[in-house]
Amino acid sequence: MLAAIKAAEKGISNASGGPFGACLTQNGKVISIGYNTVLKDQNPTSHAEINAIKEACKKLKKWDLSGCEIYSTTEPCPMCFSAISWARIKKITYGTSISDVKKLGFNELLISNDTMNKLGKAKIKITKGYMLKECQSLLSQWKKTSNKKTY
């Protein structure tokens, strides 16, 4: 999660998108790290999780990331949750929640990972509120920046 937090901080400092970071691991080893680059790339799918998944697939030369797990500073949005499911990742650990971020002004679909998991019968193990204070601090840092933009 520390790597995800550092990635999010990088994203905040260069105003690449929202204040979000993600990290993929396999057997406790970091495989890939991503942060949100929606504004930098002008690509609405460039979320931290999607960026991390794409990098991991390139590195491992396969779309199937079974055996990997993902750490996200904020609960993955439904797009990212579904991408995680498509990639066969079976464990998500996150800090702040989608509703925390909705309050900042992002155009979130308010569908929790628990709801996605249940309705989609995805059987992904979800751990919430991990390193919560540190992840909340990212949102506060972002709020204080002058060049922030929601989308």
Added chain:
Amino acid sequence: MLAAIKAAEKGISNASGGPFGACLTQNGKVISIGYNTVLKDQNPTSHAEINAIKEACKKLKKWDLSGCEIYSTTEPCPMCFSAISWARIKKITYGTSISDVKKLGFNELLISNDTMNKLGKAKIKITKGYMLKECQSLLSQWKKTSNKKTY
């Protein structure tokens, strides 16, 4: 939808991924066309809709595709539905449904666009079963191919 169907046929013939195509339009004019390239790219997010959205963003040089609408040969999966919402696309027209494709063996999250729309309060206009026979025919064509793979 014809452009989306042609794209899906291209994807079937080169076994790039699932038998799915998408097309983005603005004021009735085609902006971008995509087909599923999950296997070709070894990227689980390379769905037809995501590919079409990315191409449109590149072409229009912006992440915000307000005013565009999307045609998909099959109901967008929850990842693609959410990407469509992030891109501010307000109209989806599709042929076959997620459950039709689940039967083929794809690892779908069985959450319909109606459910995503309702739970996420997305207010996207959804038209189903458009050019249904032609879209069903894509799934039949794919079933007959010898080098098909589900994921």
